Amino acid sequence: MTRDQSTIWLVALCLGLSLLVASAHAEENVFRPEAGKFPPLDKAHAYRGELVFVDHANRRGSIRVEGMGVFRMNDPHPFAMLPYGMVRYHGAPADLRDIPLGTMLHVRAFLPPDPKTSAVPVLPINNKDKDANHRRGIGIFPAENHVLLLEDEPSHCLREGHVWKLKELEIKNHEGTLIASRESKNGTEGKTSEETLSFDAATRVWRGRKCLRIEHLIADGIWPTEGKKALGGQSVQLGITWKPTLGGVFTRFHISDIWLDDAAMQNAAMQQTELHKAFIRGRWMPAWIDAVEYGKFGRAAVTATLFxxxxASLYAEFSKGTAALMNGVENTLKHTEGGTAGPTQMAARGKLLDVTQLPGNAPLGSSGIQIRFETDLITEGMRPTRIVKVRPNSWPDVHLPREEYLGNGASNIDERFPTPAIFPNY
Incomplete structure (x- = not known):
């Protein structure tokens, strides 16, 4: 090896070592959620996108993330819900299965807590800063793909205290565009940018408990049959989706629903709330284990925080002295001990010794409610930081569909992350 070759090799080695050190240093300074701790919302990465795929049983899916480029060209980006991750739809609690494909969602997400067990691809930590290409832009494949909060447009606006103000309408043949801006409800924010949104004859218009169509607004003389009309900053809530747009428009979103008044929005939220309450009563309340006090012959007292x-009516059904069941679940919230007879068969049985409201404001993901559960036969899945599900005895004992539980204690990774073999051969 010549002196020049040795020098080149040494420089390359030093450069490689410096990159490794820089990478290790960068990893040390990134934030990842820890088991047993609810992560602060202000450390989450925020982005928005269209829901294009849902694997509801594994609490994951794909979102077409909005960037600076041509929206339709952005590849769907996988995401997974954290065990305590919250979904909100129409201003109410929801499950992924409740949200229609095409809905635009606001996302607050983190890096995978444990990359080795991530249910979606693990990406370089600086991936949100990479430019996909000149037509798609930066930020459409963030490494922060483990979601704490997933919410549709009205849920986001209600939480943030925002409304959409309608400025101008243009219509022909029951379809057209609205110029609107998302603003603070109390008017405390400064000037906001206007956005052009499309609507069509399928757009639903809600007033009180009534569902109207665009043609009804026209028939009542509220909207013109054709042409433009100033709307004077009318305050509404909007459901926003995306669909392909005529005219070579790079990014334009579509209005699926317009809620004209608070009563209409509250009615939609109540309907979604009732749907989700029935879902949780059948699938049990998720929590994680804070501590276990072991007794003799399998007896134990388990302290857990409800997610x-x-x-609120669901939490109210957890009270001191209530008979209850507790079962171990996987991070996707699938029951790991249950089998064909349902989780009740293998769950630990006992009663609630205490139900406590923890002091201070509960972090997002936590209910702030801690329970102490006593059982005479503790199961393997009930250990500190592990995820469980709990149900009062008064909740229905239902058998889950096959895709919503893991057989044999989740010993086979193909059950956690299903392969094409899950599809039957006809």
């Missing part, structure tokens, strides 16, 4: 985002 957040549910309707």
């Amino acid at each position: 957040g985002g549910m309707d």
